[in-house]
Amino acid sequence: MGKPLWKSKExxxxxxxxxxxxxxxxxxxxxxxxxxxxxxxLLAAVLTVLLRRFSTKEPITSIF
Numbered sequence: 001m002g003k004p005l006w007k008s009k010e011x012x013x014x015x016x017x018x019x020x021x022x023x024x025x026x027x028x029x030x031x032x033x034x035x036x037x038x039x040x041x042l043l044a045a046v047l048t049v050l051l052r053r054f055s056t057k058e059p060i061t062s063i064f
Contacts, residue, residue, distance in 0.1 A: 002061030
């Protein structure tokens, strides 16, 4: 038995990282300094690996 995508912690970590990177883009009102983008990406990658290693118990079987 699996779970839907939206119940995945990894999905939410990546969604938040995406929003943070978009908020740092100079095309928008830079809410976050552009210099933080590499650190946001690194943190998201590390959290994704840790979640996959220690938190994944069941596969994602559907989007909804």
